[in-house]
Amino acid sequence: MINKIGQVMLYVSNQEESKDFWTEKLGFEVILDETNGPMRFIELAPKGAATSIVLHNKEFVAKMNPDMNLGTPSLMYFTDKFDELYRDLTNNNITVGEIVELPNGRVFNFADNEKNYFAIMEKGQ
Known part of the structure; x- marks a missing residue:
């Protein structure tokens, strides 16, 4: 039986620049x-997280499997330091969207170095 999501594959054009973005800008x-x-795998995660992302070379994967969907997954990250994270991302010159109030909490989106968008939701531990 499946009991958790282990990894999310993220297909990027430049693995090294993407690695730098996730490590240097998001910690x-x-x-x-x-x-x-010929294949490079870069697995990244927030400290202590159960689920990680794996950066794959989009061009290489497309050649190996032309029918594969290489679109960006729609990921929602949770934080219990919402306002602090929003300020930090903004101060790090990361493209961030407006804060939106939803019935289940506040949320905003941000873009990585390749303009893939992800979301952050306020959620306590």
């Missing part, structure tokens, strides 16, 4: 950075 940790033949 993610590199769990694994491995090259196996």
Whole structure:
């Protein structure tokens, strides 16, 4: 039986720049950075997170599997330091959207270095 999401694949044009974005701007940790033949895997996650993202080379994966959907997954991250995170991302020159009030909490989106958008929701531990 499936009991959790382990990894989310994120297909990017420049793995090194994307790794720098996630580690330097968002504080993610590199769990694994491995090259196996022509394929490089970079696994990243927030400290202590159960789910990680894996950066894959979009061009290489498209050549290996032309029918694969290489679109950006719609990811929602949670934080218990919503206002602080919003300020930090803004101060780090990251594109952030307006804060929106939803029935289940506040949310905003942000863009990575390749203009893929993700969301952040206020959620206590």
